[in-house]
Amino acid sequence: MRIYFGIRHNKEIQWPDRCLWCGNKSDKWHIVSKKSIYDFEYRVFWYNILSRIRTIAYPVCKKHDIIAFILTPFSRIDIPFWALCTAIGFFLAFMHLSPVIEQSTIIWWYLICSLIIVGFLFFDRRGLQVHKVTERFTVISIPDGEYATEFGLLNNCNTIDGRLLMQQDN
Numbered sequence: 152m153r154i155y156f157g158i159r160h161n162k163e164i165q166w167p168d169r170c171l172w173c174g175n176k177s178d179k180w181h182i183v184s185k186k187s188i189y190d191f192e193y194r195v196f197w198y199n200i201l202s203r204i205r206t207i208a209y210p211v212c213k214k215h216d217i218i219a220f221i222l223t224p225f226s227r228i229d230i231p232f233w234a235l236c237t238a239i240g241f242f243l244a245f246m247h248l249s250p251v252i253e254q255s256t257i258i259w260w261y262l263i264c265s266l267i268i269v270g271f272l273f274f275d276r277r278g279l280q281v282h283k284v285t286e287r288f289t290v291i292s293i294p295d296g297e298y299a300t301e302f303g304l305l306n307n308c309n310t311i312d313g314r315l316l317m318q319q320d321n
């Protein structure tokens with residue numbers, strides 16, 4: 152279970168003074184950034200992709216700084232778990248049916264795919280995720296618990312908007 156927050160662009164984020172992953176003393180900042188594409192501008196011969204980027208640094212201990220770094224590729228995956236599993240299933244089925252792929256190399260693909268799933272599950276449960284950058288706020292999520300409650304209080308996220316706890320705009 153994760154708690155979703157809507158953080159305004161004009162506000163600095165306040166963090167509880169400890170590691171987001173384990174609650175121990177923090178001595179590093181882990182940086183997460185997210186780019187959301189919001190429009191295409193069509194011209195006669197080309198188009199511009201319009202996007203917004205938000206970079207967020209959050210406190211971690213030494214150990215989780217390393218783990219968060221290793222799991223960075225997974226933090227960029229913003230798709231539901233079932234969709235990831237379906238895609239991997241199709242990929243493995245394709246590997247089995249393909250006549251050009253050696254059967255002996257398939258075992259490596261199984262290993263790589265299970266690592267992807269384990270990494271995804273691990274990250275999904277523990278770290279900070281930045282989901283979307285909209286015109287006026289950024290959607291992030293934190294695992295449910297004491298840390299998320301404290302984060303909500305520190306940042307005045309007290310307006311419920313769908314699944315989001317929205318930060319006050321003053």
Ligand SMILES: [Zn+2]
Nearest residue numbers: 170173212215
């Ligand atoms: Zn930690």
